Amino acid sequence: MTRAEAADVPDDGAPQTPERLRRLASRLLSQLTTRSDRLINEGLARADARKWHYAVLASLEEYGPGSQATLSRRTGIYRSDMVGVLNELAGRGLVERAPDPDDRRRNTITISPRGRRRLRRLDKVLDELHEELLAPLSPVERDQLMGLLTRLLDHHTPGLTRRPDGPG
Amino acid sequence: MTRAEAADVPDDGAPQTPERLRRLASRLLSQLTTRSDRLINEGLARADARKWHYAVLASLEEYGPGSQATLSRRTGIYRSDMVGVLNELAGRGLVERAPDPDDRRRNTITISPRGRRRLRRLDKVLDELHEELLAPLSPVERDQLMGLLTRLLDHHTPGLTRRPDGPG
């Protein structure tokens, strides 16, 4: 039960959102993200996973093993929260956490074969969920959207350094 | 102090976000919304306001006085949370809360002259903040973005009814 059906909640005609609110890009973003997050979270929950799982697994497969701090930076998950995520992943046998012999402060996190299979599975799940999320948009429009969002995000992301290995 | 500067937090080179994460529309939305929310909230805080204040004031000016439940529906704020918002607004003298003589369950919320002035002020503040938010985009691109977001939001908004007074 995700939606209320108890007794209150009238739900009469159209909500009549004020013009001023409909014009606010920030509000549009918030509202849409709320719904998007819900969609994604519920979909992943059905597969016994969370966004964080995917982020960590993807990061591990693309860049190889790393310390928790490294994973934190790559995924944007705070190191305080990373602990729990890795507990979950390790508990499911999707990653392995071993002390780094070269630097005993660190744990080295490695993706397991099962973790890789999991990642493929989540790739599919997320594909389907995004199909649902972006359903009203044509392929071209989806690209447009991604482009616009990416540019905005980059603009508001601090400490963005040009890649040292630019195009040859 | 919104950003860490204590002692931890290394902040070396580029964060190296995995491809897979960068392709995720849902993630793009989440990340951007986090930053957008922060920008807006901080900006409004400087003016001793919150998003909710604006939403309620705008709704009152556009549709006239209403009960708390009505305002809830118009703004999307839960009626549980509306209580506190109206306390703040009433405390600042921006709205008036009076029992509805026709239906003693209801409170009638009215915007005050001071509330109207406040609304104009917040209009300006939000304009500036959105200028900052959308800085990298041209006017055309901003329209594109709004259009795309609106379509997605509408598609994922439940209980959307066609306006009864459609074109003849």
Place this chain on the structure above:
DNA sequence: AACAAACGTTTGTCGCACTAACGTTGTCGG
């Protein structure tokens, strides 16, 4: 040897969306 900085971890905060429940007041069917 002294000190700062990075690591992993625990604990806690804040805001937001949302649920549950309660007492009051209105509406409606018998």
Place this chain on the structure above:
DNA sequence: CCGACAACGTTAGTGCGACAAACGTTTGTT
């Protein structure tokens, strides 16, 4: 008229995500 039910405002609480603060350990630097 009366009992059921629904809407109202309000209080309290949940779950989650982003984030801060602090602590013990280890490492690099001077």
